[in-house]
Amino acid sequence: MILVVGGTGRLGRAVVSLLLAAGQQVRIMARGKSQPFPRKMSDGVELLRGDLGSDADCQQAVAGCDGLVFAASGFGVKDSNPRTVDRDGAIRLVRAAAAAEVKHVVMMSMHGAAADGPIDFLRCKAAAEDAVRSSGVHWTIVRIGALLEQRLETMTAPLESKGKVPVFGSGSAPVTYTSVRDAAAVVVRALRDPALRDRVIEWGSHTLTGNQLAEAVLARAGHGKVQRVPAAALRVLSVAAKPFSPFLARVAGAGIWEESGTAAFEFGLARAEFPDIPVTGLQQVLEESGALGTST
Template sequence: MILVVGGTGRLGRAVDSLLVAAGRQVRIMARGKSQPFPQKMADGVELLHGDLASAADCRKAVAGCTEVVFAASGFGIKDSSPREVDRDGAIRLVRAAAAAGVRHVVMMSMHGAAPDGPIDYLRCKAAAEDAVRSSGMDWTIVRIGALLEQRLEIMGTPLEAKGKVPVFGSGSAPVTYTSVQDAAAVVVRALRDPVLRNRVIEWGSQTLTANEVAEALFARAGHGSVQRVPAAAVRLLSLAARPFSPFLARVAGAGVWEESGAASFEFGPARAEFPDIPVTGLQQVLQASGAPGSLT
């Protein structure tokens, strides 16, 4: 049995599908708040309503499992936070898994994760990485870039509603994105390939600027213009919004980090090591999607 934590989220659903297609038994742990539980589950899939804040729920989730995929995140959820999910929840789940005799944990992380990272999210991811490394279990840490589908939805939904695409800062800073399908493919590969045990791999799909993403959205829609938020305003928002909207503050903080150019990374060597895993870039995601607000 493989436990997928956050299995109803954007990435988790893609992992679930690949595992079910491969004939694996899957247990999904989720709160059912940010994403509703499916009305019907595929054969071989067990759904567990559980909260990472509960040690008892974590113990229940890992019971009888041999492998765990941690794909949950509190970054993009307004009623949660990276400290609750990506740090404390991840650590709580890892400890429960080790105590239950789980053999292997695949921990989803982020490029730039470090104890002294410039934003809290990256520091939380570093703490989760440390926990799984020191757990005594086999582990794989998959560091990805910003999810391409999520960014397209964030930028594309206002285009559909108002004819404008929001761009933080200059829009010229390179950002390495990872598509959901690419991230899910490397997770499933890590579960079956011993070569990926006890190592960190950085997995990207395409490096783009926000201006390039906006132009691609305009080309698909046949119209639109950029609504630019100056870099100085983004920096101010990352600080001023903290007391009344931690969610808005961390989104703005991520924008400041991306504007620095640090969100771009070299993913060619990892891709060269596993050339059989397809690359899903911007145009492929746009071609496969429907309306801007329906990107999955």
Template sequence: MILVVGGTGRLGRAVVPLLLQAGQQVRVMARGTSQPFPEKMGDDVELLRGDLASDTDCRQAVAGCTAVVFAASGFGAKDTNPRAVDRDGAIRLIRAAGAAGVRHLVMMSMHGAAPNGPIDYLRCKAAAEDALWSSGMDWTVIRMGALLEQRLEIMAAPLESKGKVPVFGSGSVPVTYTSVRDAAAVVVRALRDPALRNRVVDWGSQTLTANEVAEALFARAGRGSAQRIPAAAVRALSVAAKPFSPFLARVAGAAAWEESGAASFEFAPARSEFPDIPVTGLQQVLEVSGTPGPLA
């Protein structure tokens, strides 16, 4: 049995079908608040409504499992936060998994994770990684870039309603993105390939500027223009928004970090080890999403 924590989220929904195709039995743990909790995901999928804030739920989730995929995140959720999910929740689950005899845990992390990272999210990811390394289990840490599909959805939503695409900062700074399809593929590979055990892997799909993403969205929709938010305004918003919208403050803080250039990284070395895993870039994601409208 493989546990997928956050299995109803964007990444979890991509991982679960791949595990089923590989003949695995899967248990999905999710709160069922940020995303609807399904009645059924397949005959070999056990659904568990649980909260990472609960020791009891974490123990129940890992019971009888040989491996765990941690795909939950509090960054993009308005009703929680990275400290509760990506740090404290992850550490709580890691301890429960170690005590239950889980053999391998795959942790989805973020490029730039470090104890002294410039934004709280990266510091939370670093704390979870540290707990995993000292857990006694086999582990794999996959440090992704920003999820490409999520960024496209954020930028495309105002285009549909207002004909505008928000561009934070200069729009000319490169950012490395990871597509959901690519992230899911390397998760499944890590669960079966010893070459990915006990190592940190930087896994990206394509490096793009915000201007390039915006132009691709304009071409897809056949219309639109950029709504530019200056870098100074982004930095100010990351502080000023905290009292009334911690979510908006997190988004602005991440945008300010990206403007520094630190969100671009070299992913070719890891990719060259696993050339059979396809690379899914911007155009492929847009092609899959079809005609203008919400992205899949």
């Protein structure tokens, strides 16, 4: 049995799908709030409504499991935050997994995770990584870039409603993105391949600028224009929005970090080590999104 925490989210669903295709029994733990539990799941899936703030829920979730995938995150959820999910929740669950003698923990993390990281999200991820390393359980830390599908969704929603594609900052800073499909593939590979055990791996799909993403979106849609959000506005929002919208403040802070250029990383060596894991192309993601129609 593999426990997938956050299994109803974008990445978690992809991981669950691949595990089921491999004949694996899966237990999903989620709150069922930001992403509601499906009414019906495939055979081989056990649903557990649980809270990462509860020791009892974490202990129940890991009971009888051989592996654990932590794919939950509080960054992009308006009624949550990284400190309760990505840091405290992750640490609580890892400790429960160690006590239950789970054999392998795969922790989803982020490029740039560090105790002195420039944004709180990266500092929270670093704390979770430290908990995994010191747990006494076999582990794999998968650091990814910003999820490509999530970023494209953020850009295309205003295009459909207002005819504009938002670009944060100058749009010229390189950012490494990881496709959900690629991230899920390396997670499932880590669960079965000893070559990925007890190590950190950074996994990317493409390094692109905001301008390049916007051009691709507009080219496929065949209409619309770019709406720029200046870096100065992001800096103001990262501070001013905290009292009324911590979510918006987090997004603005991440935009400032990306503008620095340090959100890009080299992933060629890792992909060369595992060449059989395919790279999902930008155009493929655009086509599969179904949100942009066809270009004219």
